[in-house]
Each structure stands twice: as C-alpha cells, then as structure tokens.
Amino acid sequence: MEKIVINGGNELYGEINISGAKNAALAILPATVLAQDICRIENLPDISDVKLMVDILSLLGAQIKYINRNTLEIDTRFVNKCEVPYDYAKQMRASYYFIGALLGRFSKARVAMPGGCFFGVRPIDQHIKGFEALGCTVNIENAIVDASVDGCMYGSSIYMDVVSVGATMNIMLASVKARGLTIIENAAKEPHIVDLANFLNTMGADIRGAGTDVIKIRGVENLHGCTYSVVPDQIEAGTYMVAAAATGGNVLINHVIPKHLESITSKLEECGIIVEEDDESVRIISNGRPKKCNVKTMPHPGFPTDMQPQMAVLLTMAEGTSIISESVWDSRFRYIEQLLRFGAKVQVNGNLAVIEGVDKLKGAPVKAVDLRAGAAMIIAGLCAEGQTEIEDIKYIERGYEDVVKKLQNVGADIKRVEIRDPQATVVSAG
Ligand code: EPZ
Secondary structure: OEEEEEEOOOOOEEEEEOOEOHHHHHHHHHHHHHOOOEEEEEOOOOOHHHHHHHHHHHHHOOEEEEEEOOEEEEEOOOOOOOEEOHHHHOOOHHHHHHHHHHHHHHOEEEEEOOOOOOOOOOOOHHHHHHHHHOOOEEEEEOOEEEEEOOOOOEOOEEEOOOOOHHHHHHHHHHHOOOEOEEEEEOOOOOHHHHHHHHHHHHOOOEEEOEOEOEEEEEOOOOOOOOEEEOOEOHHHHHHHHHHHHHHOOEEEEEOOOHHHHHHHHHHHHHOOOEEEEOOOEEEEEOOOOOEOOOEEEOOOOOEOHHHHHHHHHHHHOOEOEEEEEEOOOOOOOOOHHHHHOOOOEEEEEOOEEEEEOOOOOEOOEEEOOOHHHHHHHHHHHHHOEOEEEEEOOHHHHOOOOOHHHHHHOOOOEEEEEEOOOOOOOOOEEO
C-alpha cells in the first residue's frame, strides 16, 4: 500500500514546471484511431490514466513506441477491433471517447459504460443524442454502449441540453469524417476542447469555432498522421497556484497559458494573493492570511469544478466565512468529511459548502476520495501543523505527474512511502 506523508508548515519557494493536460491527452489519444497513420504526440503527462489509454489503444491493435516518458509514436494503421471491454472502461470515464473515435473510423463501436470519479450520477445521454443525430443506432445492453451506422454518418445540427465537455469531444470525434456539416450548439469551451480540435485539424479535419459555444465540423474523407504537443494542464497549474497561496510561499509556475487560468487568478486575487503573469508563467506570492471569498463553479470560462476542492482548502484558513456553490456536479463535496479531520469548519447543504475560516489546520490521517480531492488533501497537509498521511494515492497519480517531486523541489516536506502492511515499517520513501 502506498501513502503520501507530509510534515506541514513549510512555505513553498522556487519553480514548478506544468505537464501536459490530462483531459486533453485523454481525448487526443483515442482520436489517433481516426487516422490510419502514425501520430507523434508530445508533452503527454506521465500519469496512470494516460498509461491506461495507451493499453486500450494497444488492445485495439495500435502499435505504440515510447520516444521518452512524455512522447509517444502511435501507429493506428493496423487497428482492427471496435470493442473496449468492461475491465478497461470501468477504470476511467474518458474510455467513452473510443465510441466517437471508433464510429468515425469503422462506423461501429462497442464500449462498456465508463467508470471514473464518483460525483453523483454521470449520464451519457448527451453523447447518445449526438451520435443518433449523426444517424447512428445506439443501444445499451449489459452496460455496453453498442453504436453503429449502416453506411456513413451525415452531419447534423445538435443543440446540447447540458454544457458537457465529454459529449462535445465525443461528437467532434464521431463527426470529423461524417458527410456534410455538423454544428454543435451550446458546446463546452474548455481549453482541452480547443486542444482536441487543434489536434484533429492538424490531422486534416475541418473544425471551426472550438472554444466558443458553436463548433462547426465539416466532414472530410481522410485524416493523416501528424506531430502534436498537448496543451499545458490548466488544472494542474491551478492546483499548484492554490498550494503556493495556501502555504504562504512565492512560487513561479512555468509552462502555462495564463489566459486559461484567468478565473483561478481572479479568485486568488480576491483572496488577497498576488499573481504576476508573464507570457508562459505565473508567479504566486502569498500576502498574509487569505481573505474570504465566494466561489461558484461553472463551465469554462467560469471557475472550474476541478479546482473546487483545492480552493476549499485555501478558504478553510481564510479570514471570515466563504461559500462554495458546486453547480456542475450533483455531489462533489464527499471530500469535506476528510477536510473536517484537519479541524476545518465546513457545513455542506446540498450543492453549497459554508466554510468558516480557522487560524490553523492540524495534520491528520486522511484518504483521497477522488483525483482532485486527493490534491486538496495534499494542500491541506502542506499547510497543517504536524504530520498528515494520505491513503488511496492511486487517485492522485491518475492525474498529477511527479506530484511529490514537484513539491519537494519547492521545499515541501513530503514523501511517498510504501507500506507492505499496516504494522510494517516504511519499506521505501520517495
Ligand atoms: C470532464 O468530465 C472532466 N473529465 C472532468 O474532470 C470535469 O469535472 C468535467 O469535464 C467538467 O469540466 C475528463 O475530461 C476526463 P461533463 P465529463 O460531461 O466530460 C452532465 C478531473 O478531475 N452531463 O462536462 O464527464 C454531467 O452529469 C475530471 O479531471 C449530462 O447530464 O463532464 C455534469 O453534471 C473529474 N449528460 C455536467 O453535465 C451527459 O451526457 C458536466 O459533465 C454528459 C454530462
């Protein structure tokens, strides 16, 4: 069993380099299936979700060559399967991007219903609405999504009932080789949506408007291989921005696109944190005890839901009482139970969390209940007095490359320990 052990209280000073965006990589990798060619993908984050995505590609018949830990060459010429089994799909929600990609390549796909972090019900009705609008028949039997179309798909206008990152990406994947024009209205506008569109266009697709709420995809006959570098991870960057602000440090965060961080920067400045922007970096300078502020999570360009747990930790130590409203997911406050173990004062009522600032958090043994909640536990441990032990760190390693090393490099007393069994001493510390 692995744990992360933190002795809190160190301010963070130095530089952190941000990796490629997980949520862009998890759509770009399946998209390589659409070109019967070789794609070279650079700046991939070295995280377990990417490794799982690569395993699924290999299962389908793709040939993978690791140039280095962040660069892959993916040859999809010999992909000859259209099925992603439950054992793989259940581990990661993004496995459903293979429905759109396999439909685009083979006009059929059988992918088990996705797994992923639990934030309440995570339906896929908008994905299905898009595939059916393109002319597909979609059935769900024994938790398998079975989608197919006789002949080819035809472009269509699709108005999304809900702003959905996944459905927007999946419809783009399915429609790039459909006959005619597809228009996605009320589309999601996240940076990773734009990155997928840029990747597909680099392969020869014809997609316009990504990043706005109307995306137009004109179908093309074929897509070809290409070389592409994944966009920097907005949420990884935001996580370290909050960590620096919460610990009272001064950290330069490199390899970012400041424009993607605007809503996070704005909230931190509202809390009294100093944020200095440069072309590809932001510097976070804490400025005494953070001030309270209210946060409402929204689709991009609003405050990202994937930054909600991290921001909550900062606010547990702010001056005054703050309110967080989670408007994207039904229940994304499961981690609060863990936060209370640090002595935080939080009351959750439906999709609202009321946070009364305390002077100090105290270290505690806690669990990572999901990916971003795990990141929040790390931030709390960095700030808390005494020792914090975090279990279930597999969730954290799904989305944060070298998180322990990156934090050690800016002065955090943090290590990853492997414990054979609870009574045993530390087997190895990293
Ligand atoms: C993506 O999930 C991200 N995951 C999530 O990040 C992120 O929280 C979410 O987008 C919102 O930004 C990946 O990109 C792999 P949605 P996704 O479809 O696509 C409802 C992380 O930490 N909805 O935008 O599953 C849904 O219930 C992860 O990196 C429908 O009703 O999210 C939710 O309320 C966690 N029907 C809202 O839309 C649908 O068919 C947004 O979901 C689809 C979604």
